[in-house]
Amino acid sequence: MASLAGPHGGWPELTALETRLTDDAGVTVPLICGPMYPCSNPELVAAVSEAGGLGVFQPVTLTYVFGYDFREGIRRVRSLTDRPVGMNALIEASSKTYEKRMSEWMDIALEEGVRFFITSLGKPKWIVDRVAQVGGVVYHDVTERKWALKAVDSGVHGLIAVNRRAGGHAGPLGMDQLMAEVGDLGLPVVCAGGVGSEADFVEALNLGYAGVQMGTRFIATHECLAGEPYKKAIVDAREEDIVLTERLTGVPVAVINTPYVRRLGLRTGPIGRRLLRGRKTKHLMRGFYALKSAWTLKRTALDAQGSTEYWQAGRSVAGIHEILHADHIVRDFAAAARAARLHPPDTTP
Secondary structure (H helix, E strand, C coil): CCCCCCCCCCHHHCCCCCCHHHHHHCCCCCEEECCCCCCCCHHHHHHHHHCCCEEEECHHHHHHHCCCCHHHHHHHHHHHCCCCEEEEEECCCCCHHHHHHHHHHHHHHHHCCCCEEEEECCCCHHHHHHHHCCCCEEEEEECCHHHHHHHHHCCCCEEEEECCCCCECCCCCCHHHHHHHHCCCCCCEEEECCCCCHHHHHHHHHCCCCEEEECHHHHCECCCCCCHHHHHHHHHCCHHHEEEECCCCCCCEEEECCHHHHHHCCCCCHHHHHHHHCCCCHHHHHHHHHHHHHHHHHHHHCCCCCCCCCCECCHHHHHCCCCECHHHHHHHHHHHHHHHHHCCCCCCC
16 A cells, blocks of 8 residues: 655644544544435435534435425434534525525524535635634535636635546546646645545545545445435446436536436437527526436435436446445545554565
């Protein structure tokens, strides 16, 4: 196993699993259960936090998928763990109604004591400003340097570096390339994408990441309420079984290449592509795709029968070989990292 002295420093100089992420989030393991529509049910979020990582909930998942009043959804998570949890804020202003709703959700989350936020899309400055009033922390999703610079200008406290092996909307760069692009900006950087095994976790820390965010690995857990066919598909999939489709949101999304996906095709139609490029029509089309994908993913991900095989997943499936309990994953990853930290390889010739 390689030395953990990463090129950007950080983790090797700190004790055990202490990183800037664990300090910012108040957790003991630098591992985030990434926000996943529609799979971030309260039981999964809480289980990861209770084990020492950071579970992150999503407002739309709590309310639209699982039917909670938002405040009650947070309190449901809190009833299962008293350890820190985070919230994901999708901040692209697709409509005034959504913008107002997100502002209300932020107020409720802060009132309920949430202090760690992951922002996605859009400019996060208004979130940063609001969270700063209570001493909270904001990390922002980025896929390349230009977005990272905008996030830095907004005052974020850390970056979630979404690489090309991620599920959902993957970025264009690899794990090491993305760290090279954004690792010099003075902020802690979390690796998102391609981590499904303990060895992947150690590799990310070795590269200088302050922690890892995982989604696909946590879908294949007993606590996740995704359908068993979905979980089994993740376990059975190989890295080459992950493809990018435009049919869900209009932009490429990583999914498992099932017979259903092959029949449907991966490209959106010519009319849709033209409308998505239009200055006056792109926001309308994005709204249409958002509504369509929300309904589709809710129906397919939670379907116990697996009748429609339309499942998001990242290339981390390569390291996922069984369905486990969430706390088992957190403990095993932590143990692997501690072993690598405490027992460096013999480098004598």
